[in-house]
Amino acid sequence: xxxxxxxxxxxxxxxxxxxxxxxxxxxxxxxxxxxxxxxxxxxxxxxxxxxxxxxxxxxxxxxxxxxxxxxxxxxxxxxxxxxxxxxxxxxxxxxxxxxxxxxxxxxxxxxxxxxxxxxxxxxxxxxxxxxxxxxxxxxxxxxxxxxxxxxxxxxxxxxxxxxxxxxxxxxxxxxxxxxxxxxxxxxxxxxxxxxxxxxxxxxxxxxxxxxxxxxxxxxxxxxxxxxxxxxxxxxxxxxxxxxxxxxxxxxxxxxxxxxxxxxxxxxxxxxxxxxxxxxxxxxxxxxxxxxxxxxxxxxxxxxxxxxxxxxxxxxxxxxxxxxxxxxxxxxxxxxxxxxxxxxxxx
Amino acid sequence: xxxxxxxxxxxxxxxxxxxxxxxxxxxxxxxxxxxxxxxxxxxxxxxxxxxxxxxxxxxxxxxxxxxxxxxxxxxxxxxxxxxxxxxxxxxxxxxxxxxxxxxxxxxxxxxxxxxxxxxxxxxxxxxxxxxxxxxxxxxxxxxxxxxxxxxxxxxxxxxxxxxxxxxxxxxxxxxxxxxxxxxxxxxxxxxxxxxxxxxxxxxxxxxxxxxxxxxxxxxxxxxxxxxxxxxxxxxxxxxxxxxxxxxxxxxxxxxxxxxxxxxxxxxxxxxxxxxxxxxxxxxxxxxxxxxxxxxxxxxxxxxxxxxxxxxxxxxxxxxxxxxxxxxxxxxxxxxxxxxxxxxxxx
Numbered sequence: 001x002x003x004x005x006x007x008x009x010x011x012x013x014x015x016x017x018x019x020x021x022x023x024x025x026x027x028x029x030x031x032x033x034x035x036x037x038x039x040x041x042x043x044x045x046x047x048x049x050x051x052x053x054x055x056x057x058x059x060x061x062x063x064x065x066x067x068x069x070x071x072x073x074x075x076x077x078x079x080x081x082x083x084x085x086x087x088x089x090x091x092x093x094x095x096x097x098x099x100x101x102x103x104x105x106x107x108x109x110x111x112x113x114x115x116x117x118x119x120x121x122x123x124x125x126x127x128x129x130x131x132x133x134x135x136x137x138x139x140x141x142x143x144x145x146x147x148x149x150x151x152x153x154x155x156x157x158x159x160x161x162x163x164x165x166x167x168x169x170x171x172x173x174x175x176x177x178x179x180x181x182x183x184x185x186x187x188x189x190x191x192x193x194x195x196x197x198x199x200x201x202x203x204x205x206x207x208x209x210x211x212x213x214x215x216x217x218x219x220x221x222x223x224x225x226x227x228x229x230x231x232x233x234x235x236x237x238x239x240x241x242x243x244x245x246x247x248x249x250x251x252x253x254x255x256x257x258x259x260x261x262x263x264x265x266x267x268x269x270x271x272x273x274x275x276x277x278x279x280x281x282x283x284x285x286x287x288x289x290x291x292x293x294x295x296x297x298x299x300x301x302x303x304x305x306x307x308x309x310x311x312x313x314x315x316x317x318x319x320x321x322x323x324x325x326x327x328x329x330x331x332x333x334x335x336x337x338x339x340x341x342x343x344x345x346x
Numbered sequence: 347x348x349x350x351x352x353x354x355x356x357x358x359x360x361x362x363x364x365x366x367x368x369x370x371x372x373x374x375x376x377x378x379x380x381x382x383x384x385x386x387x388x389x390x391x392x393x394x395x396x397x398x399x400x401x402x403x404x405x406x407x408x409x410x411x412x413x414x415x416x417x418x419x420x421x422x423x424x425x426x427x428x429x430x431x432x433x434x435x436x437x438x439x440x441x442x443x444x445x446x447x448x449x450x451x452x453x454x455x456x457x458x459x460x461x462x463x464x465x466x467x468x469x470x471x472x473x474x475x476x477x478x479x480x481x482x483x484x485x486x487x488x489x490x491x492x493x494x495x496x497x498x499x500x501x502x503x504x505x506x507x508x509x510x511x512x513x514x515x516x517x518x519x520x521x522x523x524x525x526x527x528x529x530x531x532x533x534x535x536x537x538x539x540x541x542x543x544x545x546x547x548x549x550x551x552x553x554x555x556x557x558x559x560x561x562x563x564x565x566x567x568x569x570x571x572x573x574x575x576x577x578x579x580x581x582x583x584x585x586x587x588x589x590x591x592x593x594x595x596x597x598x599x600x601x602x603x604x605x606x607x608x609x610x611x612x613x614x615x616x617x618x619x620x621x622x623x624x625x626x627x628x629x630x631x632x633x634x635x636x637x638x639x640x641x642x643x644x645x646x647x648x649x650x651x652x653x654x655x656x657x658x659x660x661x662x663x664x665x666x667x668x669x670x671x672x673x674x675x676x677x678x679x680x681x682x683x684x685x686x687x688x689x690x691x692x
Contacts, residue, residue, distance in 0.1 A: 138599075139599075140599070150533055153533070153540060153541055154541065185588060187496055187499070187583070187584055187587040187588065187591075194499060194584070195499055195500065195584065221588075221591050222587070222588045222589070222590070222591030222592030222593075222594075222595055223591040223592070223594050223595035223598075224595060225592060225595055226595050226596065226598075226599040227595075235588075237533070238533055238540070238541065238585070239584070239585060239588055241533040241568070242531060242533065242567075242568045242581075242585055242588065242589050243568070243588050243589065243592045244568070245533075245567050245568030245569040246568035246569070246571060246589045246592050246593050246596075247568075247592050247593070247595075247596040248568070248569050249567075249568055249569035249570060249571055249572050249573075249593075250572065250592075250593040250596040250597055250600075251596055251600055252569075252572075253484075253485075253486070253572040254596075254597055254600050254601065254632065255600065257628055257631060257632060258604065258628055261625065261627055261628035261631075262625075262628075264627070265623065277611065279607065279608075281607055281610070282603055282604055282607035282608075285603060285607075286600065286603060
């Protein structure tokens with residue numbers, strides 16, 4: 001059993017839990033029919049989890065239920081979370097990386113609480129100054145890893161270097177065939193642009209890139225995030241959060257406008273019949289559920305946050321992300337990459 | 347003649363100058379056939395400007411040419427600009443607000459140089475700490491004014507308050523029927539989110555909004571910029587630049603993907619015939635040329651920067667923007683709004 005990838009799932013976190021969570025598990029099983037290298041530790045209300053599992057005829061070779069009596073509410077604040085969330089499905093799913101055999105934790109619950117409790121229980125890796133929140137972002141060639149998406153409002157150059165090495169490790173774990181290409185998000189691509197922190201990080205990354213963990217592409221502007229020449233986009237949590245949400249908002253604004261246009265006239269409505277499959281492919285390619293799952297990097301165990309409002313398909317994608325993270329040996333890759341920073345600062 | 351709106355145009359700035367610049371003027375004249383309340387001071391090479399004017403049969407009731415012998419190159423840096431750009435078409439078009447009768451200056455030339463020379467010649471308004479670069483951004487209801495888009499990498503609360511008052515003045519000048527609704531770009535909408543600078547600005551703006559220059563909507567997330575509940579989005583130049591470029595990149599990424607999908611199969615290609623007008627309207631609505639023109643706010647005279655690579659239609663829109671700025675009495679509105687900050691800090 002130890003050779004299996006064991007994913008701890010907070011079955012009670014997010015909208016429509018545990019129904020969508022377990023349906024996500026069922027989808028994962030369906031898509032990985034001939035694989036037996038994974039196992040789920042499921043945390044939450046035993047009765048309702050069991051009833052959902054039975055709906056999908058999921059064999060008990062694939063899971064173990066760990067009954068947890070409480071659920072972290074969306075209203076819980078990070079300040080009181082440590083006191084109030086003990087023994088909740090979220091808490092126990094994180095803690096199972098320590099007290100049980102879980103390799104990774106997935107929750108669609110309260111983000112702030114998940115972050116605080118994960119940090120407390122799993123602890124930050126010694127040499128890491130601040131853990132970060134990384135996400136996936138589509139680009140023309142494949143996908144970017146982008147971090148920090150909001151864990152740290154203010155960051156110094158040490159933080160940005162850590163993020164670069166950890167982001168490169170995540171990219172390599174997820175896309176083993178590909179080379180991580182790190183770029184720092186900035187307001188121009190010239191070396192003299194931006195804040196002092198960015199300029200310092202620039203010269204340090206140029207130096208550290210000699211270890212071969214990643215190629216360093218220098219500064220990148222917001223307009224080029226989707227180009228795919230760089231695939232690990234590094235920034236502070238404030239800027240990353242603004243960029244991510246602005247991109248999401250813009251995408252929604254445009255696709256909504258398109259929808260309105262394509263149903264505005266009779267002729268346009270007919271056209272949709274002809275372009276049905278093309279539009280479907282278009283929609284599928286940019287389906288945000290495919291990018292569901294933000295990864296806390298810098299803790300001694302990996303934790304993935306699913307969007308609370310996603311459906312079973314989105315939840316399936318975050319389970320798949322967990323699977324690929326462990327399969328890609330993320331934690332050892334992070335360790336190896338971070339050792340190069342330490343060498344450098346010796 | 348003093349009752350006319352006099353627009354100084356750097357006819358040599360940007361790609362395909364002076365052809366696109368003068369064609370933009372011609373378009374403006376065509377769209378404002380029965381109006382005679384405007385006049386153009388045109389700066390640059392007399393011969394080539396004259397030849398372009400004649401192509402479009404533009405009557406000399408509408409313009410005066412001010413011969414300028416040099417043009418600021420794209421490679422010129424802000425550091426050496428003051429020395430090298432003297433007597434260029436850009437320099438003279440700005441200076442004409444002082445030595446001649448121009449009310450506003452428009453250039454599609456080198457942004458950094460335009461900013462530095464404008465600041466030096468026109469001077470910053472006494473009570474303004476830092477001038478800012480404002481732009482237009484589509485939203486579901488109409489348009490936002492967003493600032494700062496990159497003039498100031500780092501901003502304190504005094505800067506953000508100035509930007510709010512000046513942005514509100516710009517919004518009111520452009521959309522006199524509407525109420526400016528200011529919001530601060532942040533990573534969450536709760537009062538406790540974000541940097542100390544943002545929190546300080548929040549409470550000050552709440553206070554200052556009592557003067558009625560604008561409604562204050564608190565913090566806004568990147569995902570809601572296009573919603574239209576707020577229409578003056580205030581942020582520092584670093585964040586604003588990243589947000590703007592990320593939005594532009596996302597928009598391009600999505601429309602490119604759509605284009606690819608709609609030409610991927612024979613059936614899809616047919617569909618485009620049926621949806622031609624609907625897609626055209628969609629394209630028109632989001633046409634970036636409509637939002638062409640960034641406004642330097644905080645100087646004693648208004649300066650508008652057109653995209654260098656835009657065409658004559660884009661340039662027309664920035665001429666129209668200049669016209670509306672003066673028609674809307676921007677400079678007096680800024681003066682009035684700023685006086686409320688000074689009252690407050692007494």
